[in-house]
Amino acid sequence: MLRSALLYTALVIGANTAFAAEVDWQAAQSAGLAKLVPADDAPAVPDTTFTDPDGGEHRLADYKGKVVLLNFWATWCAPCREEMPSLEELQAELGGEDFQVVPIATGRNAPEKIDKFFEETGVSNLPVLLDPKQKLARQMGVAGLPVTILIDRDGQEVARLLGDADWASEPAKEVIRQLTAD
Template sequence: MLRSALLYTALVIGANTAAAAEPDWQAARAGGLDKLVVAETPAPVSAVIFTDRDGAEHSLADWRGKIVLLNFWATWCAPCREEMPALDNLQAELGGEDFEVVTIATGRNAVERIDDFFAETGVAHLPVLLDPRQQLARDMAVVGLPVTVLIDREGNELARYMGDAEWDSEASMTLMRELIGPDA
């Protein structure tokens, strides 16, 4: 009886490990996220401070414990305008305790202009976060916009996408669900 219980426990642990297997990066690329570059070795993201609309300070560590899709953008960026509604849809669909879309306006972006941008593009579920001196963007080697970084629960960069993408596509949703885990 004890031997059966131990065997059953080992099988359950093995099944849970299998459920938390690597996401299918190749399927995500084939499904439209063709510019997705996966980190060979996940490395910690920057600890540089940025602010919210009220001036309160934040760091990426505030989202530890969640899978984060971090997006650097600007109000003047045409591709950002194209992808922002998809990021908003992704947050509306999957955002919560296990996953968050974190958008950071980098460079000179007045809060009023961000509010106008969000209203014009129909964005209702994304935060207003600011990196006015581009310190976080520089520390994370962001050289153009938009740039999106996937971060694991421990605060490590998993992958990066340069350019705009359809973040609410089936391929993207599937990838995010794989990263979040079996309950997504």
């Protein structure tokens, strides 16, 4: 318990966004995001389109200027079901002009199953976005689900997390605060 309190304190004070030029990845990993891996020389984010249920086309470039938490998920994925409420909470608290959670249902996910999934998990503030042929997921090296990719304001991947995480946790929020502090 004391160790956790010390780690959270170090994360909040030692990585204060007013003084940090970049994210303190080690503090985030130590404080609860152990699977978060910073991207070294990650390739540019692809300009592949994905859609919404009405057939509208979207690109990650649409979010340029914002920090993006890109989450690949599916209705059949049990860890995705556990993780989605924390993504909803993170968007509700920090989403806006500087930050956006972008969940993309990859593979075969019928619209009615997505609606049911969102209803059952209490999601109402996140967009429904689709990658039915997994083109974007493949181009971004997604091999399992869930996968979350943090993208900076310039559209560059800065970190990736394989598996689920508590994105509503203080360490996760602090990473987003540090990324949006510029």
